[in-house]
Amino acid sequence: MICLRLMDSLPPPPTRILVVDDEPGLRQMLSILFRREGYEVVTAPGVQGAKEAISQSPRPFPVVLTDLAMPDGTGLEVLAAAKQRSEATEVVLITAHSTLENAIEAMRGGAYDCITKPFEPKELAALVAKALEKSELVTENRRLRAQVGSKSDKALIGKSRAMQTVLDLVERIAKARTTVLITGESGTGKERVARAIHDRSDRADKPFLVVNCGALPENLMESELFGHEKGAFTGASARHRGLFQEAGGGTLLLDEVGELPLSLQVKLLRVLQERRVRPVGSTQEVDVDVRLLAATNRDVEADVSGGRFRQDLYYRLNVIRIELPPLRERREDLALFAERFVRRFAEEMGKDVMGLTPDALRALERYEFPGNVRELENVMERAVALAPGRSIGLGDLPSEISGAAGGSATSLVELPEGGCNLDDVVGEVERRLLLAALDRTGGVRKQAAKLLGVSFRSLRYRLQKHAISGDSADDDDPDSAPPSESLA
Numbered sequence: 001m002i003c004l005r006l007m008d009s010l011p012p013p014p015t016r017i018l019v020v021d022d023e024p025g026l027r028q029m030l031s032i033l034f035r036r037e038g039y040e041v042v043t044a045p046g047v048q049g050a051k052e053a054i055s056q057s058p059r060p061f062p063v064v065l066t067d068l069a070m071p072d073g074t075g076l077e078v079l080a081a082a083k084q085r086s087e088a089t090e091v092v093l094i095t096a097h098s099t100l101e102n103a104i105e106a107m108r109g110g111a112y113d114c115i116t117k118p119f120e121p122k123e124l125a126a127l128v129a130k131a132l133e134k135s136e137l138v139t140e141n142r143r144l145r146a147q148v149g150s151k152s153d154k155a156l157i158g159k160s161r162a163m164q165t166v167l168d169l170v171e172r173i174a175k176a177r178t179t180v181l182i183t184g185e186s187g188t189g190k191e192r193v194a195r196a197i198h199d200r201s202d203r204a205d206k207p208f209l210v211v212n213c214g215a216l217p218e219n220l221m222e223s224e225l226f227g228h229e230k231g232a233f234t235g236a237s238a239r240h241r242g243l244f245q246e247a248g249g250g251t252l253l254l255d256e257v258g259e260l261p262l263s264l265q266v267k268l269l270r271v272l273q274e275r276r277v278r279p280v281g282s283t284q285e286v287d288v289d290v291r292l293l294a295a296t297n298r299d300v301e302a303d304v305s306g307g308r309f310r311q312d313l314y315y316r317l318n319v320i321r322i323e324l325p326p327l328r329e330r331r332e333d334l335a336l337f338a339e340r341f342v343r344r345f346a347e348e349m350g351k352d353v354m355g356l357t358p359d360a361l362r363a364l365e366r367y368e369f370p371g372n373v374r375e376l377e378n379v380m381e382r383a384v385a386l387a388p389g390r391s392i393g394l395g396d397l398p399s400e401i402s403g404a405a406g407g408s409a410t411s412l413v414e415l416p417e418g419g420c421n422l423d424d425v426v427g428e429v430e431r432r433l434l435l436a437a438l439d440r441t442g443g444v445r446k447q448a449a450k451l452l453g454v455s456f457r458s459l460r461y462r463l464q465k466h467a468i469s470g471d472s473a474d475d476d477d478p479d480s481a482p483p484s485e486s487l488a
Contacts, residue, residue, distance in 0.1 A: 014040040015132060016057070020050040020066035020078055021094070030065065033121050034128070047073030051081045056238045058246075060086030062135040063128055068095035068106075068114075079109045088138040090131035094119070156189075156196045157340065160330035166193065166322060173320055174200035179272070181257075181317045182295040184324030187374030190295040191255060193322060198251040203291060206250030209243050214259035221264055223280050226271075232281025244277045244288045251291045257317065258298035258309060269313045292317075327372045331365055337373055338364060341380035342392065353384050356392045360402075363394055367401045400432075431466045434459075438468070 017039050019030045024045070031041045042061070044050040047070055054061065064082045066075040075093045082089040090112040106114055112131040115124060156167055173180060174197050182190045191210060198208045216224055223232075227242030243252055254260075260268065271277055272292065276285040294317045303309035327334060338356060346353040356364070360383075369375050383396040394402045433452065441447035449459040463469070 014038055015063075016040045016042060016059075016061055017128065017132075018042050018044065018050065018053055018057075018061045018064045018066075018082075020044045020046070020064065020070075020075070022046050022067065022070045026067075030124075033125060037125055037129075046070045047075075047077050050078045054078075054081050054085050057085075058238070058241050060089050062089060062139070063112075063131045064089060064091045065124075065128060066091065066093060068093050076105065076109055079106065079111055083110050088135050090135045092124075092127055092131055156192060157336050158330065158333040159336065160332040162325045162330045163333055166324065169320075169322055170196050171200065173197065175202055177291050178319045179291075179317055180293050180320045180322060181300075182293065182322045182324065183300070184297065185326045185372055186297045187372035188324040188326060189373050190297075190324060191253065193324065194251070194253040194293045194295060197293065198291075201251070201291070203250050207247045208251045208253070209247045210253045210255055211243055212255045214256040218261050218264070221260070222267065225264070226267070226277040227279035227286075229279055229281035232279070236281070240279075242277060242279060244271065244290055245286060247290045249289055251293060254292065254294045256296055256298075257294040258296040258300055258303055262308075262310065265310045265313050269310065269316060272313075272316045327369045327376065334365055334369075334376065335361060337376055338380055341377050342384060345381050345384040349384060351384060351387070352390055353387050353392060354390045356383075357394070359394050360392050360397060363397060363402050427466075430462065431468070434462060434466060434468055 015038075017034060019027060019034070019041055020043070021027045021030070022045055027043045027045070031043055034041050042053055042057070044053050050064070050066065054064070061082065064078060066078040068075040075091075075095075079091045079093070082091050087110075091110070093106050093111050093114045094117060095114060096117040112134065113127055115127060156163070156170065158164065158167065170193060180194075180197060182193050184190055194210075195208060198204060211224060213221065223236075223240060223242065225242050225244060227245055228236050228240050230236060230239045254268075271288070274285075275289070276287050278285045300309055300314055300318075304311050304314050327337075338361070342353060342355060345351075364376070364379075371378075379398060379401065380392075382398070383392045386396045387393070434448070437448035437451045438445070441451060445459055445463070446456055449456045452459065454462075
């Protein structure tokens with residue numbers, strides 16, 4: 001096992017505020033005033049510059065201080081841009097011509113307050129401090145609401161032995177700072193496991209950030225992880241803090257870590273060893289305090305053997321391993337997941353859907369779910385949307401599930417209220433069973449015939465009838481004539 005050197009928590013960065021005014025002298029005076037108050041001050045000479053600063057800032061400004069009347073526009077435009085970026089931003093307007101109409105319009109637009117020139121510096125500093133306090137309260141309330149929603153909807157559930165093992169391991173390792181590698185097929189819930197580890201750790205009140213290593217181009221991934229300096233490359237118009245810095249004190253999940261290019265694997269290994277990052281274009285390293293979790297649906301050992309993943313990085317990540325089994329191997333959990341998804345989507349859609357009929361639940365339990373829990377979630381969203389009553393029936397499920405192989409013949413279909421064409425229904429059920437048998441046997445028709453309890457010739461005739469092809473390598477029966485027995 002590899003021990004990682006832990007760094008002390010970084011001190012919080014100074015609060016950044018934006019000061020917007022077309023008068024250079026006033027901008028300079030306000031910059032000096034608020035820097036003395038402990039703020040990091042960004043200035044803009046007008047509306048256009050303010051909009052650029054707001055859009056390019058790595059994080060929203062908690063407070064914006066802006067003049068009302070400027071040559072290229074008004075402070076109301078700055079107010080709108082700031083609120084569009086974040087509703088938590090509080091805007092204080094400065095005006096030399098304060099009128100009731102201006103104040104009313106500003107308040108309707110969401111301004112925190114207005115102050116008239118000339119003003120006392122202490123009065124303005126106190127006003128900005130109150131605005132900052134309100135911004136922080138709004139941000140914290142939103143974070144807590146999101147956290148409560150996340151814990152209630154994303155909490156790990158499962159009564160299968162496999163999931164009980166996972167839950168036990170999560171509880172045991174949550175408060176450690178050890179790196180964890182979470183593996184499993186796509187859609188098994190790897191991000192939920194990572195979130196559960198974070199929520200049970202002593203970092204639960206700090207950020208939990210996720211980056212999909214396969215979703216970003218290679219030339220942007222390094223900047224996204226480690227940050228960059230202004231001018232480090234074309235388009236780098238402002239300094240950017242990477243995710244390792246943004247997640248300071250919290251947890252960072254590298255999802256699909258197996259997709260990282262080898263060049264970045266070397267740099268990630270150094271970060272894990274040194275607990276320091278070097279932003280692109282910088283000569284200085286920055287200490288970071290982050291618990292790193294990694295997830296992948298790839299066979300990492302095979303990638304290591306094939307030279308596609310560094311062995312030393314694999315050992316760093318694989319200190320503790322959590323393997324999530326696919327849903328088809330823990331069918332005892334399917335009803336729990338389905339019930340949770342039905343409740344959530346029924347609430348979101350405002351529908352009075354309470355659950356599934358026994359036939360619908362049996363159909364779900366027969367289906368293989370290649371997309372795992374994520375596929376089940378999508379199926380339940382569709383079913384709740386289509387359900388005409390309080391229960392989800394077979395008719396509300398996709399055809400590949402409602403007609404899945406297995407079970408009794410009566411459970412494969414549901415008689416519509418308006419009746420049906422029996423020959424068409426029987427033919428469709430037969431076609432689906434043929435396809436399912438071929439899929440399970442890898443296309444080998446002799447094995448498929450045994451699986452369906454029919455002769456090879458009977459199977460071949462049925463495949464020809466439905467224009468279904470199979471593996472001809474096992475076709476050694478010289479008699480190609482259809483069987484004489486009834487096949488209907």
